[in-house]
Amino acid sequence: MSTEKQKIVLATGNKGKVKEFERLLENFPYEVVPQSAFDLTDADETGTTFVENAIIKARHAAKLTGLAAIADDSGLAVDALGGEPGVYSSRYAGNDASDQQNVDKLLQALANVAEENRTARFLCVIVFMQSAEDPTPIICQGEWHGHISQVRRGEKGFGYDPVFWVSSQNQTAAQLPAEVKNRLSHRGKAMAKLLDCLSDKLGLMD
Ligand SMILES: O=c1nc[nH]c2c1ncn2[C@H]1C[C@H](O)[C@@H](COP(=O)(O)OP(=O)(O)OP(=O)(O)O)O1
Numbered sequence: 053m054s055t056e057k058q059k060i061v062l063a064t065g066n067k068g069k070v071k072e073f074e075r076l077l078e079n080f081p082y083e084v085v086p087q088s089a090f091d092l093t094d095a096d097e098t099g100t101t102f103v104e105n106a107i108i109k110a111r112h113a114a115k116l117t118g119l120a121a122i123a124d125d126s127g128l129a130v131d132a133l134g135g136e137p138g139v140y141s142s143r144y145a146g147n148d149a150s151d152q153q154n155v156d157k158l159l160q161a162l163a164n165v166a167e168e169n170r171t172a173r174f175l176c177v178i179v180f181m182q183s184a185e186d187p188t189p190i191i192c193q194g195e196w197h198g199h200i201s202q203v204r205r206g207e208k209g210f211g212y213d214p215v216f217w218v219s220s221q222n223q224t225a226a227q228l229p230a231e232v233k234n235r236l237s238h239r240g241k242a243m244a245k246l247l248d249c250l251s252d253k254l255g256l257m258d
């Protein structure tokens with residue numbers, strides 16, 4: 053019998069996510085291959101929820117590769133902005149906005165908001181689909197609470213990390229070592245739940 057692990061595609065075009073998933077998936081019962089290895093087009097994120105967009109991305113990658121797929125849809129919800137940019141976090145400053153432009157726009161939007169009202173949370177939905185037709189995808193979520201700082205700090209991570217202040221660590225997310233971010237983050241928490249659900253589903257618990 054072959055002991056080779058089943059291949060699975062990681063349906064994201066975001067290199068920062070790929071790096072985090074490489075660590076998070078160390079004990080995963082599949083061989084995970086990023087979508088860049090397949091030259092996939094990006095899926096159209098037409099959903100209005102993280103759940104819909106994560107399913108769209110996973111289904112798209114599963115359809116084009118014929119493999120099982122994992123996708124992550126995530127974003128930043130800022131209380132003083134009524135939850136924006138939310139599902140639209142990667143397009144906050146425009147359709148092809150860079151992380152830098154998105155962070156600039158966020159700092160501008162919060163320019164007159166006092167320290168105590170700059171609360172925010174990162175949200176992440178991870179979807180696992182056995183195939184593009186899987187009628188019961190596994191859907192797991194995680195949240196990470198913090199504050200939006202006035203200035204950028206740190207070079208690690210990606211996206212809004214340089215302005216996401218984590219008070220328990222007295223640092224921004226971009227200053228945290230990768231293993232610490234993975235332990236605390238919305239993505240780390242969602243992934244831990246996914247591992248639990250998959251273990252149940254695949255009977256890998258014992
Ligand atoms: O841990 C994080 N640290 C900092 N920023 C983060 C994080 N997690 C999500 N974010 C931000 C980045 C982006 O502005 C949006 C995700 O958008 P989202 O559509 O899910 O990802 P994406 O377009 O970068 O790549 P893809 O859709 O191919 O997975 O939220």
Ligand SMILES: [Mg+2]
Nearest residue numbers: 065097125142
């Ligand atoms: Mg996206």
